Amino acid sequence: MPELPEVETVVRGLREPLVGRTIIGMWHDWDKTLHSPSPQEFAARVAGQTVRGIGRRAKYILIELEHDVLVVHLKMSGRLYVASAEDVYDADRWVHVRFDLDGDKQLRFSDVRKFGKVYLTDDLSRLLGHLGPEPLDQSFTLAGFREGLKGRRRSIKAHLLDQEIVAGIGNIYADEALFRAGIHPNCMAGELTDEDAELLHLTIRDALLAGIKHEGASINWYRKADGGKGESQNHFYVYGRMNLACRNCGATINKIRVAQRGTHYCPNCQPERIY
DNA sequence: CCAGCCCCCTGTCGGC
DNA sequence: TGCCGACAGGGGGCTG
16 A cells, blocks of 8 residues: 555654654564564564664665664555554554554554565665665656666556666556656556656656655555544545546546556546557 | 566455 | 455566
């Protein structure tokens, strides 16, 4: 569920309750949620470390400790929140990892579908080195984006979902960025014009910034760190709007499958192209 | 290189 | 009502 805007919103919400807290110990009930190191080493290493800061890389949450980084990927249904030990939340029934903090607080990782992963590492580049540029950083240049499109014989939607091209876009914001650029999701990446690339380079950032502004999309599982819902889903142009009227032209939004993912587009604003 | 399929899981929804 | 398949904000792996 969570893409860059959702993860960024969670990170911002965790900063206040988490930074400065010390991890006392940890508990888990699903081995596969702990990616690495082993549960025994994980618990031994994390205990006693204080949270120095919290950040984000692509869809990964980075909790910076004194000697390691605690990394969390929410995948489809993960939630991360800080609670007082006695607090009870709806999401608690799916908590699979819990970190006990000083001050009688807890950092809880809840995950209905159990796809989420938690890592502890002192070598972030080994874990995240394969990722492409951050779309909202200076490192995401138009020149680099154009270069990456050259000669690629796959759909532009598949291209945008490739985390090595640009990191943090998922199914929602790929559809939204392509709509804003007027580009059909099945267009060949390598066939886009320089003008297309320039527009898409802009609309990727616009779509993601709109998502952050509205604090992420709470369609199903995603919640902010404080448990509240985001509002981004109320501002989509195409995602989840099949058979509804295009906000731009009034045509009926269509849904197809591209790159094995449900894909929403306006057949009028994003016409198929003949090469 | 890339499309297409599988897997990891659980919950929800629509059709019969 | 119950059952059953399809599908869901992700990503890794395999085949052809």
